[in-house]
Amino acid sequence: MAETRKASRFIVPVAVAGVAAATIGLVPALAASGDPDLPEITAQQLIEKIAASDTQTLSGTFKISTDLGLPSLGGLTSGLTSGLGGGGGSASADPSEKLTQLISGSHTLRVAADGPDRQKLTLIDGSDEYSLIHNGDDVWGYDSKSNEAFHEKGTGVAGDGAEKGEELPGTPKQLADEVLKAAGDTTSITVDGTAKVAGRDAYQLVIKPKQSGSMVQSVKIAVDAANGTPLKFTLSSVEGGKPVVDAGFTKVDFGKPAASEFTFTAPKGAKVTEGAAEKAAEEAGGEAGDHGKLPEGxxxxxxxxxxxxxxxxxxxxxxxxxxxxxxxxxxxxxxxxxxxxxxxxxxxxxxxxxxxxxxxxxxxxxxxxxxxxxxxxxxxxxxxxxxxxxxxxxxxxxx
CATH class of the missing domain: 3.30.310 (TATA-Binding Protein)
Structure with a gap:
């Protein structure tokens, strides 16, 4: 027990390593090739184009690479687990645990969206897959490797007040909205040429801090020239080297996905966990959505x-x-x-x-x-x- 208490005192400083995970979220990344010849556009016009984008359906594949400049986490997880008296590395279908894999390395994901009520995100790891499915009032997480499923009722993956299908968690659209709505006198926004992303013509919107002292060098967003949907998101640090986040579609289709894409039934023999986090929050007298709030403004x-x-x-x-x-x-x-x-x-x-x-x-x-x-x-x-x-x-x- 003494070792458990000693280890727990160091969770806060160790958690600094994970602090950027929320920043990164599930940002899809894109491969660019070629510079298409497109009509000139101002930064203001391109921002308005993003805001007016009404894309509600899409499907595709994207890759995300993240480099926070952290030392290797090898052995740390197991050390924390044993130090805290936990078990040994069992798989989980809870998205809050599974999707933390995205804070480091390179990953391939498939995505599908049909309006604000149906989205699916699949993390591919060799022959194994982890899927997060939102269909109406149901949210499912399923890990094929462990044959475990996580089910939650009455929770919208798209987020409260989501109005468009592109509000799938962590898409370039969502990240772009977060950056642009906060941009003001401290921010420089310009258009820096064009790019070809997943076979689509795109403009490049570049966002930079005007202030000194920020760790952010720039945010670059590739915006679909036809429909205004952000296709790629690249976040670079003043320290140089690889981008902190480089995420983008390698394939994208704006057609309506088949309804079967969002249908899920737990396989026979699967271990199913029913919304443990949600129930625990309600029993404690609060709502699950209340955690993680920031000071107003x-x-x-x-x-x-x-x-x-x-x-x-x-x-x-x-x-x-x-x-x-x-x-x-x-x-x-x-x-x-x-x-x-x-x-x-x-x-x-x-x-x-x-x-x-x-x-x-x-x-x-x-x-x-x-x-x-x-x-x-x-x-x-x-x-x-x-x-x-x-x-x-x-x-x-x-x-």
């Missing part, structure tokens, strides 16, 4: 990255605006010492944490190519898609 002040931060937002302060927004949280407890962590976790923390000092005292900056977090020794946390210097400056000013 935070998403608007942090272009494209409002959903990076989980938690209730209680005790959280927002510093700055635009691309250099920083969230400050006072945990009220001294930070754990990394040299007291189980060795599996200690090696991981040391590999992407830098010791820093300043007027605020001392602490450790945990780094990715997108989101950085400063954990001070006295228990304060500063986190944002900003540079290490920006975090230290915020901590010094907040002392």
């Amino acid at each position: 935070f998403e608007e002040g942090f272009p494209g990255f409002g959903k990076v931060f989980g938690g209730s937002g209680e005790g959280m302060n927002v510093i700055g605006e635009g691309w250099t927004t920083i969230a400050k949280l006072d945990t009220g407890a001294p930070a754990p010492k990394t040299d007291e962590a189980p060795k599996e976790i200690q090696g991981f923390l040391d590999s992407f944490g830098d010791k820093v000092t300043g007027k605020f005292g001392s602490g450790t900056v945990f780094k990715t190519k997108l989101v950085n977090a400063l954990l001070t020794d006295d228990g304060r946390v500063y986190v944002g898609a900003v540079t290490q210097d920006a975090l230290v400056d915020a901590a010094n000013a907040g002392k």
Whole structure:
């Protein structure tokens, strides 16, 4: 039990590695080839074209590659599991667990959508597949490898108030909307040529922070020239190298998918879990959809990255605006010492944490190519898609 308690103290700093997962979500990525000759268009006209897009049906295949600049996670998961007294790596059909695979490496997915009530996403892993299906009032997750299914009733995958089929979680359309609705005086938006994506002619919309101190170099969105549907999403870091997210369709068809595409019945012998998370939230006196909310106005002040931060937002302060927004949280407890962590976790923390000092005292900056977090020794946390210097400056000013 002592080891379990010791390991649990390090979940918060280790979770910094996963913070960018919410930013990435399920962004489909695209391969581009050739530069089609298209009529000139202004950035404002292209944004209006995206906003006016009424695509409600599509199907296709896309690839997503993510590179957060993290050290290898090999052995960390098993170390955490054993340190917390958990079992050994059994498969799960719960989408909240299964889709975390997308935070690293390259993956191939198939997607289908028919309006706001029917969507399907399939993660392909060799001969194994994991499918997430939304059909009306039902949401199913099915893992062919373990023959396990997850079922939830009364939950819309497309999200509250979704009006179009392209609102499938994490599509380029959804990501583009999040970025564009938050763009303001802190953002530069231009059109940078054209591209060929999955056989479709597309314009390239480039979004960049005007502010210094952001970890974001640029966001590039390939927009279908005919119907305004975002086809590709590429997020690049100021650190250079591979994009943090490079996601896009390799095949896409805007025709209506067959109704059978969204029909699912659990195979014989499959283990079916009925909405455990939803039931637990209701029994606790709250609604499942209430978790992960941010302080009011935070998403608007942090272009494209409002959903990076989980938690209730209680005790959280927002510093700055635009691309250099920083969230400050006072945990009220001294930070754990990394040299007291189980060795599996200690090696991981040391590999992407830098010791820093300043007027605020001392602490450790945990780094990715997108989101950085400063954990001070006295228990304060500063986190944002900003540079290490920006975090230290915020901590010094907040002392």
